Structures are given as C-alpha cells and as structure tokens.
Amino acid sequence: MAAHVLPFEKPIVELMARIREMREITRLTSQGRSFDTELKRLEEKMARLAREIFSDLTAWQKVQLSRHPNRPHTLDYIETLFTDFQELHGDRRFGDDAAIVGGLARFDGASIVVVGHQKGRGTKANVKRNFGMAHPEGYRKAERLYAMADKFGLPIITFIDTSGAYPGIGAEERGQSEAIGSCLAAMARARVPIVATIIGEGGSGGALALALANCVNVLEFGTYSVISPEGCASILWKENGVAADAAQHLKMTAPDLLRLKVVDSVIDEPVGGAHHDRKAAADLVGAAIRKAMAKLAGLSGEALVEQRYKRFRALGVVKE
Amino acid sequence: MSSQWASPKVTADASKKKSVGKGVFRKCDKCGATMPAEVFEANFEVCPECDQHHKLSAKRWRELLLDEGKLERWDEALVPCDPLEFTDGKRYTDRVAAAQKATGASEAIETGCGAINGEPVAYGAFLFAFMGGSMGSVVGEKIARLFERATEKRLPVVLLQSSGGARMQEGILSLMQMAKTVAALEKLRAAGIPFFSIMLHPTTGGVAASIAFLGDINIAEPGALIGFAGPRVIETTLRQKLPEGFQRSEFLMTHGMVDQIVSRLELRERLTVLLRHLSRR
Numbered sequence A: 001m002a003a004h005v006l007p008f009e010k011p012i013v014e015l016m017a018r019i020r021e022m023r024e025i026t027r028l029t030s031q032g033r034s035f036d037t038e039l040k041r042l043e044e045k046m047a048r049l050a051r052e053i054f055s056d057l058t059a060w061q062k063v064q065l066s067r068h069p070n071r072p073h074t075l076d077y078i079e080t081l082f083t084d085f086q087e088l089h090g091d092r093r094f095g096d097d098a099a100i101v102g103g104l105a106r107f108d109g110a111s112i113v114v115v116g117h118q119k120g121r122g123t124k125a126n127v128k129r130n131f132g133m134a135h136p137e138g139y140r141k142a143e144r145l146y147a148m149a150d151k152f153g154l155p156i157i158t159f160i161d162t163s164g165a166y167p168g169i170g171a172e173e174r175g176q177s178e179a180i181g182s183c184l185a186a187m188a189r190a191r192v193p194i195v196a197t198i199i200g201e202g203g204s205g206g207a208l209a210l211a212l213a214n215c216v217n218v219l220e221f222g223t224y225s226v227i228s229p230e231g232c233a234s235i236l237w238k239e240n241g242v243a244a245d246a247a248q249h250l251k252m253t254a255p256d257l258l259r260l261k262v263v264d265s266v267i268d269e270p271v272g273g274a275h276h277d278r279k280a281a282a283d284l285v286g287a288a289i290r291k292a293m294a295k296l297a298g299l300s301g302e303a304l305v306e307q308r309y310k311r312f313r314a315l316g317v318v319k320e
Numbered sequence B: 001m002s003s004q005w006a007s008p009k010v011t012a013d014a015s016k017k018k019s020v021g022k023g024v025f026r027k028c029d030k031c032g033a034t035m036p037a038e039v040f041e042a043n044f045e046v047c048p049e050c051d052q053h054h055k056l057s058a059k060r061w062r063e064l065l066l067d068e069g070k071l072e073r074w075d076e077a078l079v080p081c082d083p084l085e086f087t088d089g090k091r092y093t094d095r096v097a098a099a100q101k102a103t104g105a106s107e108a109i110e111t112g113c114g115a116i117n118g119e120p121v122a123y124g125a126f127l128f129a130f131m132g133g134s135m136g137s138v139v140g141e142k143i144a145r146l147f148e149r150a151t152e153k154r155l156p157v158v159l160l161q162s163s164g165g166a167r168m169q170e171g172i173l174s175l176m177q178m179a180k181t182v183a184a185l186e187k188l189r190a191a192g193i194p195f196f197s198i199m200l201h202p203t204t205g206g207v208a209a210s211i212a213f214l215g216d217i218n219i220a221e222p223g224a225l226i227g228f229a230g231p232r233v234i235e236t237t238l239r240q241k242l243p244e245g246f247q248r249s250e251f252l253m254t255h256g257m258v259d260q261i262v263s264r265l266e267l268r269e270r271l272t273v274l275l276r277h278l279s280r281r
Helices: A007-028 A031-055 A059-066 A074-081 A123-132 A136-152 A169-173 A176-189 A204-208 A229-237 A243-249 A254-259 A278-296 A301-313 B037-042 B058-065 B092-103 B137-153 B168-190 B231-238 B249-254 B264-278
Strands: A083-087 A100-107 A110-117 A156-162 A194-203 A215-219 A223-225 A265-267 B016-019 B024-027 B034-036 B072-074 B109-116 B119-126 B157-163 B195-204 B217-220
Touching (some): A007 A031, A059 A223, A059 A229, A059 A243, A074 A100, A074 A110, A074 A156, A074 A194, A074 A278, A100 A136, A100 A278, A136 A176, A156 A204, A176 A204, A176 A301, A176 B168, A194 A204, A204 B168, A215 A254, A215 A278, A229 A243, A229 B168, A265 A278, B024 B037, B034 B037, B058 B109, B058 B119, B058 B264, B072 B137, B092 B168, B109 B137, B109 B264, B119 B137, B137 B168, B195 B264, B217 B249, B217 B264
Parallel strands (some): A110 A156, A156 A194, A194 A215, A194 A223, A215 A265, B157 B195, B195 B217
Antiparallel strands (some): A083 A100, A100 A110, B016 B024, B072 B109
C-alpha cells in the first residue's frame, strides 16, 4: 500500500511503517515488553500528527485524497458490508460496463440492490474499469437495477466514486445524455429507500446518476462537484495550473457540501484516511447506512418518493 | 457539466451585421450569402439560401410559436444569489449583472403559459445570450415550477433548450438542479401530460443529461450541436479530431436519440399536430 503516498501524508506513513515494524519484532521476539512504552509513544505521536495534518488540509489536498489509488472502492465496501452478493451484469441493450457494478446482496440480513462506480487498482484493472468512468451501458445497467429494486420492493444502496461519465465518441453515439437523464428519472420514481454514499470522487452528472437518493452521505475526504477543478480551471482561467484554486472556489469538500445541504452527513474516516484502514472505513460507512435506513424504514413508497422530491426541490439558492 | 462552458462557436445574436452602402446587410454564417438584414429578420434568422438556422432572440421565438406572441410570464421575480461567493477574476455577481444588462432578462430562461394555434401550453425558452444559457439555481427552480404548474393545470409543456450546461459559478448546487428538474418532470409524466423537448443549438452538458432527452417527443433544430460532453473536451480526452457532423442533430437522428428534426419555420405547425395527437381532450 505504500506505493502511492501523497507528499503531505508522508510523515504519517513513515511513522505507521515504524509502528508496524516494531509490532512485528514484538511478535517475533520474546522481549516484546520492552517496546511497549515506545510503541505507545509512537502511536500517540502518529495520531497527533495525523490529526494535525488532516485537520488543516486544503481543498486540493482533499481532492487528491478522494482520488487516492489505495482508497477503498465499491467492491471493497460490498465485500465487507454485505453478504450473499450476486453481481448482475449488463444493460440488456448493448453491453456490460465494468465501470459500474451492481447486483443483489444482503445488508444486516435483508436483501437490497447495490450499485456503485468501480475504479480499478493498477493499470490493467483500471483499463478494464475505464478508471470508473461509465459509458451509457453503465447507466442503463444502473437504471434497470433501480427498476428491479422498485419492482421487488428492495432498498437501493449506492456508492459514488467517479471523476465523471466518459466523454467519448461511442458514449455520444449511444446517448450518454439520455442514459444519465433516464437514470435520474428512475431514481426519482423508485418507491423504495435509496441511500447514497460518496466514497471518493463525486464527479458531475456521472456521479449524480447514482445519487438521487433519500439520504446522501459523504466520507470525510470525499468530494462532489459539478466539474473537476482541472476542467473548471481550464475553462475559466484557460490554464491547468490553477486547479488548486478552482478546488477551493468550487466548495466541493465534505464540510462545504454539508453546509450547502447537498449531503445529509459526513462520515469520519480512520486516522490517515480510509485507505489506511479499509475495514474500519467500511464499518463507519456501514453504520451511517444503517442509521439512514432506520430513519426511512417506516415510510411508504409514496412517502419515500415525496421525501426525495422535497429533498432535491429545496436545493439551490434564489431570491424572489 | 464538465465541459461546455467551452462555448461552442455561436454568434451572440444572429449572423454578422455589416453595413454595405445604404441600409444594413447581413451575411449568412454558413453559405456567406449577403442580404438586407430585414430579409433575415422576416425569415426568423433562417438563411433563405442555405437554411442555416442562426440564433433567434427569446422575443422572436415567442412571436414565432405562440399565438399573438403572447406569454403570460411565471416567476419573473426570481433572481440568482451567489451561494459560493464565486470569483474567477470577475465576481459571479458582476457576471450576472452584466448579463442582465446585456440581455434585459432576469435570468437564462423565461417561462409561462400561452397557446400554440389555440392549444394551451406551458412554455419555457432558454436564453443562450444569458451566460450561455447555463442552468443555476434560478433556471432549475423555474423549470421545476414550470413542470409543477403544468401538472396542476394539466398543460402540455413545450421547452426550448439552448444551453452549455450547468452553471459552474454555482458549483454543486447547479448540479443539483439536474436532479430537481428531472424529479419535477416525473410528476408531469405520472400525470400523463406530454413534454415536448425542443433542442436548439447548442444543448449540452447538464441540460442535455437531465431533461432534454426525456421528452415524450424530442425535436432538434437542423444543424444544432447536441451532446453530453462538449467537443473540445472529447478532443482533449481522445487527442483526436472529431468527425464532421459529430454531435449535430442529424447525427442524433441517425443514432436514434431524437424523433424529428424540424425547421424552425415549420415548428409551430408541427407542434400543433403533435399537441393534438397527445392531448386527451
């Protein structure tokens, strides 16, 4: 996991490595006791350092964290949080898009439909997953799974992690716009609870197509934006170097999203970020989903549609 | 979204004005035919020589489509705020003020009700001249109310779209307008009332990827640029030149995304026939 280290997480990662090393020695030798105090001291130091560094991150640093190659992805969460996962493939029209995964699973014993963007780890996997950038087939797969959930009365749980829908020739030929629009409509009318979690990048319409939910949560270092900071910079400032500025202006980090009421809550990440402890991150995400589901449990299908409508209807700022 | 503030080459109003001796002459953007300005105006900015559709003002659209050019306006008092306190060298509030001054409009869409050959409709038209017809909170709110009122009054909706997409200066809140407008359209759909989506040049990004393709009838103007990602974004991503005609109305027709391509000059009659087919009265 140490292969990808962002400059600002370096001191933490180094400390973590030393702690790991010491634990290993303690395990292998009988003289473990003598390290106890030193281990404790180091752990405290690391936690303090992590708190210091991570409490003062810039928007751009958070963008980098949201894209961290080691970050847990949708399938990691599925594996930890659900049982009996059955992946369902294809849009029944053209193909199967590996940039979006979905299927049936059990959460706390109850059947649900899960849909999420899937990024790859490593070059080969990323090519297969198209770096989590879906084509129309991906959105049409999501749409049909939403319809299935609606038909069988199963709650929908989604995970958002994409830099955006893929901008390419085939995507345009096969109706990327229509696919995303229809996906949104299917979510709007589903008479079941929908809980969305932004686990990494929430890039534009391609992210929204999985996020028209009754409850939308974001991980502490997740982001959600109408456009990437790079794209924004190249359009407004006509250059790429100022992406860091654009990230600041776009108000795309978790606290901003909470303030703007775009998300309902922010899920804390383990020390050093979700990628340093995937299991702990998944447990925190699971707890947040459980809480959201409990809140929605008593609502009828119609009430769920109405709650969702009112939630999004209220977003935006106008004067009259 | 992502893309389309890279404004496609669109002349602000119509073909280029040019004084040639006495009177004002204009030159067609496509074929170069030079004619007195009145000829273009009388023909609703369609070139009589080559059928090129130039930009038409909101006022002329009303005159073209609505009986007596009359629109009973809704929600004119809605004006934008600056929730992100956004600045890119120029403050968002200044950009809005400049756009209001230049266009005389309060925002990038006008909505209301009127009639087309006696058929009552709820009507909306994007103003591309107002910040590229971009959809921020006000545009989203006005469209949501358009669908809600149309549902309540049982009026078919005719919406003319011409937009670069979501309004970047309102950040994530502009993205939320896509969800809001689609959800409002679902109410209209559930009530069994038709939505006529008219896509003008250009319709891209967040507007294309929300309601534009969800019409019961999707109509495109000839030669309009319509798509999800702007051509510049695609070219940058793929590092290749895009084929001629890519993302134009005819391309969309070939790929099954629009029902019809209709000349501006025939749109009123075409809509009348379609409205009568789908109205249940």
